[in-house]
Amino acid sequence: MRVPVPTLWAASLRHFLRQPAQLALALVALTAGVATIVAVNIATASSRRAFELSMRAVNGPATQIISGGPQGLDEALYVRLVTGAPLSGSPQPIFAPLVEGYVTAHNRVMQLVGVDPFATAALQGSREAMPTGAVGGTTFAALRRWFLEPGAVVMAADTARQLRLRVGEALTVSIGGVRRRATLIGLIRDRRPGDATLILTDIAQAQEWLGLTGHLTQIDVRMPRGPAGTAALAALRRQLPPGARLERAAGQVHQTLDMTSAFSINLTAMSLLALLVSALLIYGAVSFTVVQRRRNIAIMRAIGATRRELLTIVLVEAVVLGAAGAGLGVLLGLTVGHGLVHLVSQTVNDLYYVVSVRRVTLPAWTLLEALGAGLGTALAASLIPALEVAGGAPQLGLRRSALEGRAVLIARWLAWLGAAFALAAGALIAASSRSVLAGFASLFLLLLSVAAVTPSVLRGLARLCAKALAGISSVARLALEDIAGSLSRTGVAVAALGMAVAAMIGVSIMVESFRVSLRHWLEETMRADIYVAAPGPGAGRPERRIEPAVLQALVATPGVANYSASRSVIVHSSRGDIALDALHLAPGSYAGIELTAGNPRTVWRDYDRGALLLSESLAWRLRLRPGEHLALITAAGPREFPIAGVYHEYGSGVGSAMMSLKAYRRLWHDDAVTAVGLYLDPGVGAGQEIPRLEAASAGRQALLIRSNAQIRAMSLDIFDRTFIITRVLYWLAAGIAAIGLVSALLAWELDRTRELSVLRALGLTPRGAAALVEAQTLFMGCAALLAAIPAGLIIALVLTKVIDRRAFGWHIEMHLHALQFVNALALALAAALLAGLYPAWRAAVGPIAGKMREE
């Protein structure tokens, strides 16, 4: 006998039409999972791309870049290269000077780039001086405006439109808090990528605005190709002063990207975590749609459908579901991704480099990854139960008892597997000392191990309780035995819940521990009463400087007793770019720096003599210890600095170094000050002093003047902002877990209608039936918790002690807080209670006879 194939398809369709909630749940799980992957990928890729573009737009066709320290290069170097070049009939390198910095115009962060139009045109191989095309009119008229019009700037036509600026109109640009009046004299029409955030001006204007007179940020070089280029490069190297660095134009992009890689790792890990949680939940959702039809499938098998036909149907269903879920997920992910892009770029900007993301990048592989995750997981999720059902003898599928027997076996086997996973995770951590990826791998192993162990925990707990309650309540015993006996239904859902709760406990303990550590650190470090800083994007930007006259006025303001001053810059080192904080510490400030390595008795003496202190992150990243040396490129060339100690710092994931301001000024010839910390006279409050300081700087520079309490609050805000993505992700995972639980319970409840009917017939009241169902789901919630709490603690330990340490070099003390568990407890129990509501209602109101008649 053969069942006509159309009948099978019709049965499949009917199933989904009859169970729209089931279908919707599976789709929601798939969509959410895929959306998370897409959103996180978009956010990371977009900020990366924006960053690369901003580098490329400035470099143009340059092959090499000459750069200097924080103050850039002496402009005399450029003059020497241009006027001192030997006469030659062969192609010679072309040099173009650049002065750049970041400004704020109309609340947008823009890159101000000062160029010499003639040199830029020569480098770009253009016959026209650059402003001619943009400004229009005759060459002379254009040059006249470019060179002589006060504040003349040029920008991309699109950008001007967005800023609602027309040619000839004035705009105010804010540079380190000093407002400058600019005039838009022309538009760049041929669009190059990266132009969107550029403001071009003459190099003289840029020097004056950015406080870099006498200095160049870099010199772009276009080397001729072939042997002439090789020779010219060698000659150029000989001509460079000690503090200058020559590198390939592409290399610079690469190196600066390294600075953000720690951040990128964090995000990638989050997207992997999302992928894993999503995959498991997709698995759960889809496998239920198959498991639930075990009976139907077995009947079809019994009436003659071949194994192949059934498998095809199930797999086609999975593909359709997977494709629909992935498609919706991509759409949702795109929407969410836009929001995340902002969060991500803000986090990058809180570090050093200013990235202004204007366009969302969607890498092709993101779509493939998302579709693969959606389809692949849906297929895998259906395949295993489908094989199981379709592969069995035709009538066996009808018998639950055989199925549950098998589920117990699988659970036992899974428990062993879980133990193996946990062991593997431990081994992996022990074997790898620095790899962040290995840390994440072990974290995933731990999560999988939680998932694998949970069914056994559930069964064991249920049987234990059933035994304990045997003499007290037969209904309770029955209910518990029922849970233990329905592992095929309850196991996966509880495993998913357990995993989500464990992840939640782990992540929240980590975040909270980190937050507490950060708060302690801020309290320790922020010793001054008021902090004053030049505003602007990017922590190490040289244009962030307090005007000298303003600085004088600030420290002379009545009420100010003492002050610390700092200059934050990026310096070149033999090991890449490094954030350097040059500090003049007020006597009260020394105690605020908590040393984690180095001899506390000699460290400050060495520091005053010019030794370096490294933050934990930097010491970890560069594998340096006190007593070792680090070569920094000073104005006079490379110089070895002894490392006196390592200090606690949570300012950034890439770390920074500290040096005395006196030594810095001597070696880098930079007298600017980025920020000051003011100590007030006894009895003077920050609240009354701030208006005085504001008055002292008014009209000259708009400074950030904040009390230490305000700074602390702001820092914690930044912290919370950084972890928004994390929070979003784990709530998403928890939500999906709850949905999984609901769908599992619904499926289970369908199976149990007969048992409930019998109980009802034996005298169980509707309320009693509802309570029974709720009690069962609550019990499952508790089982999930029981598995999740120890697992969550271990995960928190791995996150703080392994992953944070490996990714950022931070030592974070674990801070356990009842609240973290309360959250998880609430989540697990609320999920269970909510999930049980509908099945409980059905158990209470269902007709008794109808269900019994099925027999």
Next chain:
Amino acid sequence: MRLGALAATALVMTMTLAAHATRAQRPSFSQALRPQPLEFPRDQGPHPNFRQEWWYVTGNLDSSTGERFGFELTIFRFALAPSALPTQSATLTSHAERSAWRTRQIYLGHFAITDVARHRFRFAVRRSRGALGLAGAQADPFRVWIGNWRIGQSTALGAPSSSVAKGAVWRLQADERGYVMSLTARPLMPPVPNGEDGLSRKSGQPGDATYYYSIPRIAVRGTIVRDGQPLQVHGLAWLDREWGSGSLGPQEIGWKWFGLQLDDGSCLMFYALRDRDGAEDPYSAGTWVDAHGQAHPLTRSEVRIEDLAHWTGPSAVRYPSRWRLQVPSLGLALTVRPVLADQELMTSPRYWEGAVDVAGTRAGRPVAGRGYVELVGYAGARGGSAAYR
């Protein structure tokens, strides 16, 4: 009379428009209005209060291997505004913040080599701001430069001060693809003022004039490195110096300029201004310098120029290419012929500037010579001068 004037025409149009609005308050450029005695070394150097000026050296060279070369090395200076025009830096809080890159002086350099034996004409262009020593000019010791191209005393220390006189030694150096020129130059005669004691009027409009002098005979000697191979060369060069703030008259669209060095020791400079209707402009003029160095101004009516042939270059611009030049008052009848047809500089504006051979008679006796001819204003709007307009 040189290229800069054409650019200046366009410049003046925009400048005057701008100037009309605020003429009363704005400072203005100095004007070439009346004759002024030349003074050295002052007038070797720049005159930054005039809108434009140039140092224009052309010359014919022979190599020790018997090859023939021509060269043009010119450095122009343009002021974007009169000096007192306030710039942004005036609004800055302290003088220390003023960038050294601020300037209103722009320099332009043209270098061309005519390699007769290889039938090559090559040119290169440089532009730079006149700041930080990237480009500039100074009177004493005399030096004008743009990047590493130079005219003037290269090693200033210990050199005699008034170096424009006979016996002074300059260096001329420039490079381009395939050619490096490095010459020492010794003026063989003192500067010769052109026009009315050095005031050269270009139109009836006061101010449409320049101060203009030439050193028509300068002995040059040195090397040309061609494709890496050094060649010893020697020959005769010509320096033209002009500065002013005006331009051509509204009817004038271009000119032919002749700078001819005859083997009897005399020299002839003549520029024939061309009007929009094709006629020769009455303000065309020149100077005859006899073998004793005595200068005699030439007016338009004294000189007859006839185009004998034409050449159309790759840019489709048609230039006259051979000339008969007659000065009956001097008994002079010459044929002037380019050593290569293609000596067109595809710059903006486009022009032709080339080495020429001269043959003819003077007072019945045969005379020969060499020189340079400049043809400007033939390219029309299409020829690139649009960029300056």
